[in-house]
Amino acid sequence: xxxxxxxxxxxxxxxxxxxxxxxxxxxxxxxxxxxxxxxxxxxxxxxxxxxxxxxxxxxxxxxxxxxxxxxxxxxxxxxxxxxxxxxxxxxxxxxxxxxxxxxxxxxxxxxxxxxxxxxxxxxxxxxxxxxxxxxxxxxxxxxxxxxxxxxxxxxxxxxxxxxxxxxxxxxxxxxxxxxxxxxxxxxxxxxxxxxxxxxxxxxxxxxxxxxxxxxxxxxxxxxxxxxxxxxxxxxxxxxxxxxxxxxxxxxxxxxxxxxxxxxxxxxxxxxxxxxxxxxxxxxxxxxxxxxxxxxxxxxxxxxxxx
Numbered sequence: 500x501x502x503x504x505x506x507x508x509x510x511x512x513x514x515x516x517x518x519x520x521x522x523x524x525x526x527x528x529x530x531x532x533x534x535x536x537x538x539x540x541x542x543x544x545x546x547x548x549x550x551x552x553x554x555x556x557x558x559x560x561x562x563x564x565x566x567x568x569x570x571x572x573x574x575x576x577x578x579x580x581x582x583x584x585x586x587x588x589x590x591x592x593x594x595x596x597x598x599x600x601x602x603x604x605x606x607x608x609x610x611x612x613x614x615x616x617x618x619x620x621x622x623x624x625x626x627x628x629x630x631x632x633x634x635x636x637x638x639x640x641x642x643x644x645x646x647x648x649x650x651x652x653x654x655x656x657x658x659x660x661x662x663x664x665x666x667x668x669x670x671x672x673x674x675x676x677x678x679x680x681x682x683x684x685x686x687x688x689x690x691x692x693x694x695x696x697x698x699x700x701x702x703x704x705x706x707x708x709x710x711x712x713x714x715x716x717x718x719x720x721x722x723x724x725x726x727x728x729x730x731x732x733x734x735x736x737x738x739x740x741x742x743x744x745x746x747x748x749x750x751x752x753x754x755x756x757x758x759x760x761x762x763x764x765x766x767x768x769x770x771x772x773x774x775x776x777x778x779x780x781x782x783x784x785x786x787x788x789x790x791x792x793x794x795x796x797x798x799x800x801x802x803x804x805x
Contacts (some may be wrong), residue, residue, distance in 0.1 A: 563590040565644055566656040566800055569761045570777075571613040572621075572638050577774035581612045591617070593652045594639070598624060600651075633711040633766050640763045658800065660712045660764040669695030672712045675759045678737050678799050679715065685733045691718040693754060696764075704751050706784075708772060712764025717755040719743070731755060732792040738799035740776030742791050748783060756782070761798040 564587075571587035583591075588611030595617055598604035604620035618637035625635040625643050634640070645654050661673030669692040671679070683689050694702055694716035698709040708714050719727050727743050734741035734757050741757040758769045758776070765773065772782040777796055780786045 560650075561589075561593055561652050562655045563593045563644070563648060563652045564656045565590075565639065565641065565654050565658050566761060566798060567591070568594055568613070568639055568644065569658055569763060570798065571611075572618065573760070573765075573770050573774040574777045575613040575774075576615050576618055577771060577778055577780075578612075578614075581610065581614065583611050584613070587611065587613070594621070594644070594647065597647045597651050601647075633764060636711075636765070636767045636770065638763060638765055638767075638770055656800070658761055658763055660762055663697060666695075667692040669693075669715075670698065671696045671715065672762070672764060674762060674799065675713050675715065678739060678759055681737045681802075682730075682733045682739070685736065686730060690730065691720070692716070693718050704749055705768075707766050707768035708756075708758065709766070709769075711762075711766035711769060713759030713762030714766070714769050715739075715757045715759075717757065719753050719755055727753075727755070728792055732794060735792065735794045735796070737802050738797055740773045740782060742782055742789075758782070759799065760796075761800070 567584070567587040567590045571584040571591050574584050575582075591611045591613050592609060594613075595604055595609040595611070598617070598620045599606050599609055601624065603623050604617060608614070608616045608620075620637075621639060621643075622635050622637035624647060625637070625640075628643060628646065630643070641654070641657050641659055648654060659674065663670055664673055664676055665671075666676045666679065667690070671692075675696060679690070679692075692715055694705070694709055694714075696709060696712045696714045698705075698714075699707075701709055702716075705714075705716075709716075717730070719730070722730070731741045731743055734755070738760050739757040740760055741755060744751055744754050744756050746752060758765070758772050760773045760776070762769075775782050775786060776789070779789050781789050781791075
């Protein structure tokens, strides 16, 4: 009896004794790859399936640069118009969209300009978290910014004021202290602090600038005019908005007033002074032109990056 030839469908590979072992080996390899467990993933230093999914989800979120957001929140409310702070638009829009989603900001203000409307909306959000005083000034802090962005954005370039410490006999935060220490290093001398930070109502002429963090008054006793200017310049070099104050400007003696730019603990008054500094003003109520030495304006974080 004649044997019928075996019919092979188009595209199929006939299984023969010669091909069967290779096929089994291939299937076995696929099976082993498919059943990669969390334990084996850890042993090979790769993400397990659940962790990988979480990482992919996190990577998919846009990022808000806190340094840029803080800078815009200081400068934009002091502008006459609605110009944007360079490099801040994308991050500010993310914050504004999150505030709008919570019903705190009208959608027409989602424009990348961190103006007074956005400040008010952010302050309302801070109050909803139970914050008050300088913690609800509308200036974003790391905790509130991260909570606002939950499942919407991640926060990069986080800025922290740090803890409160005593330096030269005055209270300030660790970020401000580090800035002052660096300025002293550049000057080759130590400075005398006459008023520190977190001093609400301490000096009437301060108009609330020292109520929060990042604010210092420095003595200029015994300094020549050139030395005073050099001190202001070095303070500006490391990220302070700094000016020489004179008796002709107000009811005070000669001293240097300094605000740490981008300090998230600033009072509203200090926040306004930092913004005015960037816009070329003297930080006083008359908003006269800046009379200090001209430098490239930087934050402390920018200075450290060189």
